[in-house]
Structure formats: C-alpha cells, structure tokens
Amino acid sequence: MREPAFWHRPSSLASHLLRPLSALYGAVAAHRLQREGINAGIPVICVGNYHVGGAGKTPTVLALTTMLRELGERPVVLSRGYGGRLRGPVMVDPGRHTAADVGDEPLMMAAHVAVTVARDRVEGVALAKSQGASVILMDDGFQNPAIVKDASLIVIDSERGLGNGRVFPAGPLRAPLSPQLARTDALVVIGPGHASEPVAARVTSAGKLVLTAKLQPAPDIVSGLQGKPVFGFAGIGDPARFFRTLRANGIDLKQERIFADHHPFERAEIEQLVSEAGRQGLTLVTTEKDLVRLRTRAELASLATQILAFPVTLAFDDAAAVRRLLTDSLFKARQKTFRSVG
Incomplete structure (x- = not known):
C-alpha cells in the first residue's frame, strides 16, 4: 500500500474521522502485545518498527548479521515473507526462489545470510534451529507475540519520525506507542533529521539505549x-x-x-x-x-x-555500543535458558 499523505501531517479531517476505528484497532493491538509467547530455546533478536511502512529494517538486520558473525554466532533470519506466495517454513534459496515465492526482502537478504520464511513464526524457529542457528534475527514481528524476544531493536527514520503519532488507520502506528515503548530495548535512528527526537527522548527517559546510524552506498x-x-x-x-x-x-x-x-x-x-x-x-x-x-x-x-x-549498507555511529547490547542480550538469553533447563 501507499501511505496516505495525512499520516504525516499534524492534523487532518481524515485522521480525525478515523479516530474511532483507530481506537478499536489500538485496543486490539495493545491487548495482543500482552500475550505470552514461546521461548525459542536460543536467543531471539527482533528488528522492528513502531509503524507500518519502511524505515531501514533490512539494512539493520544485515548490519547485525555481520556483528553477530564477528562474535562467533551463526545467525539465521526469520521473516514472514511479505509479498511471497509460500507459507513456509522454507529456507530461502536465491538459485531457486523468486520474489513472488518468498518476498523481495528475504530474497535480497539470502544473498548474505541464511533466511527462513514462515507465516507461522513458531514453525520458522524450529526450521532455523534445525539449520544450526545459534541466534535468530527476526525481520519484523515486533508486534507479534508468538515468540519471546530477548532483545527488540526498533528502527525509525529521523526525517519522518512517527508521522502524526496516531494508530492505524488514523496514522501509521501499529499499536499505541506506550506499550510498544515498554517492550523496546533500543531505538535505532537512521539519518541526520530531527523528527525522531520526541520518541528518542522517551526511550532515553525510560533508561533504554538510543543508537544512531547512517545508510552508506557502495x-x-x-x-x-x-x-x-x-x-x-x-x-x-x-x-x-x-x-x-x-x-x-x-x-x-x-x-x-x-x-x-x-x-x-x-x-x-x-x-x-x-x-x-x-x-x-x-x-x-x-x-x-x-x-x-x-x-x-x-x-x-x-x-x-x-x-x-x-545498494546501501547501515553503519552504526557507535558500533561498540551495539556489540555490548548484543553480547549482553545473548548472555542473558542463554542464562535464562540454562536456568529453565536446570
């Protein structure tokens, strides 16, 4: 879909008229966020958005893939495969699959990292583990409660921010902001703009990490x-x-x-x-x-x-801080799994 222009204006008649639907959608989404998911048995790091539309998740996933490999990990990306016809679970094969099969983003990422596509993310976790994954990188799925996330990194574009800040369909938010902030471990702000500053301030005030990054072309x-x-x-x-x-x-x-x-x-x-x-x-x-x-x-x-x-790649301004977040998250996830097994 193409985003309506009023999503990125402070106020509009269309947004106002959609507020009742927005309230209903937001209530359902907020309730869904409260559900308990399964523990994957290996660390799960989610890269998501507060809002619909793009903000740079794919280059963020690929940048984290590189860092995890440098830490000695075997990451496998788990994607819903938006736009593809296959329900999965299936490992993406660039030599066999097309974007119509598995979606454009999974196919693009599969040139760099193992990717499993699954509408049912629990089934996707099982397939990723069978492929030797030591950590799962969820591409999107922040609002999906099926799987417990050990760390959630939320990507936001510094120029667009959260638009009018309202919940779909009155605005671009996938759920009310407060319950989403409560589940955020780090905010990744991409670009030099200022529209993301209000939400970044809320993340900082909650004691969470705000990371900045830029897109770099070859x-x-x-x-x-x-x-x-x-x-x-x-x-x-x-x-x-x-x-x-x-x-x-x-x-x-x-x-x-x-x-x-x-x-x-x-x-x-x-x-x-x-x-x-x-x-x-x-x-x-x-x-x-x-x-x-x-x-x-x-x-x-x-x-x-x-x-x-x-093509572009994502470069974090403070790569050391990202590595610390990853290592801390991996350690805590494995400690939690060890205690539950013991």
Whole structure:
C-alpha cells in the first residue's frame, strides 16, 4: 500500500474521522502485545518498527548479521515473507526462489545470510534451529507475540519520525506507542533529521539505549553515477528516503517516480520507465529490493539489465555500543535458558 499523505501531517479531517476505528484497532493491538509467547530455546533478536511502512529494517538486520558473525554466532533470519506466495517454513534459496515465492526482502537478504520464511513464526524457529542457528534475527514481528524476544531493536527514520503519532488507520502506528515503548530495548535512528527526537527522548527517559546510524552506498556505485543525470524510481515503504540518499551522495536526480511498497511491477510500467529515461538521456536507478523483484520475473529480466541498483549498507555511529547490547542480550538469553533447563 501507499501511505496516505495525512499520516504525516499534524492534523487532518481524515485522521480525525478515523479516530474511532483507530481506537478499536489500538485496543486490539495493545491487548495482543500482552500475550505470552514461546521461548525459542536460543536467543531471539527482533528488528522492528513502531509503524507500518519502511524505515531501514533490512539494512539493520544485515548490519547485525555481520556483528553477530564477528562474535562467533551463526545467525539465521526469520521473516514472514511479505509479498511471497509460500507459507513456509522454507529456507530461502536465491538459485531457486523468486520474489513472488518468498518476498523481495528475504530474497535480497539470502544473498548474505541464511533466511527462513514462515507465516507461522513458531514453525520458522524450529526450521532455523534445525539449520544450526545459534541466534535468530527476526525481520519484523515486533508486534507479534508468538515468540519471546530477548532483545527488540526498533528502527525509525529521523526525517519522518512517527508521522502524526496516531494508530492505524488514523496514522501509521501499529499499536499505541506506550506499550510498544515498554517492550523496546533500543531505538535505532537512521539519518541526520530531527523528527525522531520526541520518541528518542522517551526511550532515553525510560533508561533504554538510543543508537544512531547512517545508510552508506557502495563507493563504486556512487562514483559511477556522479556526473550523470539520473531517473530514480522506488516501490518501498519510504521512497523519499531513497531519493534523499541519492541527492546526499551528489547524484544528479532529474526525475522521480514513486510506487507503492512491494509494488508488483508490470512489464508495461517498466517499458515506460526505460523508454522515458532513454528519451531524456537519463540513467535509470532503483533500490536493490526493487531490482530483485524485477530480475526474478522472467518477463522483466531483460528489461532489468537496463536498470542500476543503488545498494546501501547501515553503519552504526557507535558500533561498540551495539556489540555490548548484543553480547549482553545473548548472555542473558542463554542464562535464562540454562536456568529453565536446570
């Protein structure tokens, strides 16, 4: 879905009229958060959002994957596989699966880390453990109570913050903020903006950790695009962040085109983009996640060769603090499991 514009305005008639539905949705979501989940038997670290839409979960998961491996761990990512047809549990195989099978984000991550997709997250945990996982990284699922989380890192974009701060459908929040804050172990603020400061202050006042980070593109990609006029398009949760990242890296972005998150591109749409860019002498650029969806569809694969991906990685400003959080969380989770077994 494409987020309605009123979600990111302080007040609006549409948001006001939706408040009764928002109250009902919020009450159900808050009650669901109180449910007890199962203990996975190995540490579970969740990377989530307070709100619907994107904020940088995937690059955060991949950055944590690298850190966990440096700590000697064997992480396996657990994903619901949004946008894919397979219910799972299934281990994602980039040589066999397409984005239509398992979702674009799991397929993209599977090039870097073992990923299991499962609608039923308890079944996904069992499969991950059978693959030798020493720790599970949950990609999303913060509001899902099925599994006990040993640490929850919440990702927020510094430019967008929480929008109007209201619960869906009156705003972007997946549940009332207070019960979500109570289950937060760390907030990861991505980017140099200020819209996230109010929620960051609440996390800090609760004695929880606030981490800052930035998205960094590959230097060779940046140097290859600098000096060229670019046509950027994206079908992700926050396309504006993608366009900001291009401009922040000195890319001459002449044209922008926005599609809904996880948009299932049609051949005619891509042909139009390629034709439009060609007529204007522009280089067509999209996100790594969008290009995965294009490359794995037979009817779009040839067109995808005319499009460049702009991959980014996440860099924490205080990597040592993140490592301390991970090691503390792993130790406490294993201590808890040892006591329950003993």
